[in-house]
Amino acid sequence: MDRPPHAHLLHVQHQHSDLNPFSRPTTPGHHDLQIGFCGLGAMGSPMVTNLANWRKQHTQAPLPIMVWNRSKSKADDLARDLGDELITVADSLEQIATECDIIFTNLANDDVVRSVYHKFAKALQADKPTKNKIFVETSTTYPTLAAELDTLLSGVPSTHFIAAPVFGAPAAAAAAQLIIIMSGDYRSKKEVAYILHPAVGRKVMDLGGNVEKAPTFKLIGNAMILGSLELLAEVFTLSEKAGIGAPLVHQLIKDLMPAPPLVAYGEKMLHDQFDGSKGFAIDGGLKDSAHIRKLATEMDSPMPALDVAHQHMLTARALHASQARVGNAHFDVLDWSSLVAGTRVAAGLDGFDSSKHSNKVIPEKDE
Template sequence: MATLLHSALSHTTIPYSRPGTPSSHAPKQVGFVGLGAMGSLMVANLANQHSSPNGYPPVLVWNRSNDKAEKLLAKLGQDKIRIAQDLAQVASECDVIITNLANDAVVKSVYEKFAEALKAEPSTKRHRIFVETSTIYPTLAGELDVLISAIPHAHLITCPVFGAPAMAAKGQLVIVMSGDYRSKKEIAYLFVPGIGRKVVDLGENLEKAPTFKLIGNSMILGTLEVLAEAYTLAEKSGIDAENVHNFVQDMLPAPGTIAYSDKIAHDKFDGSVGFAIDGGIKDASHIRRLTADFNSPMPVIDVAHQHLLTARAIHQSMKQEGKAVYETLDWSGIVAGTRVAAGLDGLDSRKVCAL
């Protein structure tokens, strides 16, 4: 029965047949680089899904700050993960190398180190798949491909994911893939179930998945901007935030929309358990660049970008004064921009009562 259920699930969520070559079923050494809010959850699910006495070896992880890797090791145990000394070890020992990093500059730097390490090694017949899951500008994918394609028997796929950390924790991310077909097929069955619930295939052009990721994020950010503006108008006109949140739950019942509405309604702006505002500003900048490159205006993102900058400036000022509630501001703090523009306090809606 379990086999039948898994088969049915695979057909509806993975757009590829199961890999059929014997080598595809051999246990792979998987490496994971980047243990941020998303990466740490993704690698934990991956390790729990596949690492066992009869499964894959412990996932080899690396993070710029080693304390995150040590915490993950303490949580999961040595049978699930082990810590790499450096990026060269990840590149050398792994068949599948997954990256989930903060920004384009870090991504490029990491892949340059991968390429440098592997070019210095004696030639081998090991087949490697590099899986780039970060949110990057599409043209960077081409630069990474130049680095990876120079390595014998290595392929790159772009593989951004949709979903907040809460969805990542449950293994419910939506995964978008572009690149080599065989590599996508293998990674799809590695990621689902475990990391994600569904794979979307966008062909072999490596730039398509990052492009789609930015388009998807534009809709999420646009929704966030409209929520921020609506909550601000409600505050100014004397409508209680709970009434607005109840309306969102009743009339716009998408999980992400409800979650962001709850954050704005209750000033839950902790970026350490959400999406840090620096990442939101980076994404907004990428989206604006994409709209310029394709002459396709998206005014809501222009406005959202300005409100994100305002929110970050307010938060940084509060940190300098020792008044910040959170060390890292979530991008739902965008509402600070709309509140200040309307003459309200930026990050504390309770002060509206005194106005």
């Protein structure tokens, strides 16, 4: 068959680009990969939904993705919404471990991750795999946990572990716009990169063979985001106190440095939109900031802005708990952008209701 001029160059560019640093893996054999996914929270649910829909459109007769969640009702709801041809619900973590070829996990915290992987390892020790198996941890965890999990699974034949945390809020996950950071076994990363990109994320970054590097980079990135939230909170609060008003500062951000996180989180602070069920819950933010501060301490690398952000999140959570006790809380769960409440209260303003700020801006009339 005749090919158009430079077709081979087009093929190479498709296989290996700035968005995916890996060349496409060799075509698998007759048997389709059985994918498993554990954890259907604010991030996991949109990730597996996008993955299932992508495979339906781009893979010939794909096997349904096998899902597991601690509360089984979420898994059952997902299977009902997407259909049995795309999703099947596992009876247990042991079934995921033994029956799936590639297993993704996106879980709440380090303790949950550790517990789940110990169950995986125990199941595989009892029923040793006879073909290649890859475990992919996409949560935000402390870097040493990745090394612990890698060691845990290294004693199981044909089993590999890679760390692949993702950057992006739930809205980015829903839009398949995550940035995926990978470290670990090279062949496994190559295989997984083409499963996740572009189905789940817009870009893959390779941090090398040391599994601790990807989670370390994730903490550094989250430190940058959290530090930006703290700066937003401080300038918004100052503008309210000075009678300028946070809306003008938000407009300046959009005109001068319109980074999506600054604009989006600025919008939440501006309109007191602190619903953590639709964003990144503050407990997750505190977990991440604790990890960042621990890493900074171990590296002798002071991060005072993160210390302040951590304290302001604690203040916001304490204020919310006080409201919840008397039935005045507006949200069941706070978003981490609510750290602005800590800044506001320190400056003598209402924490969660900016309409109560006394120095509201009154536009001057032309004479």
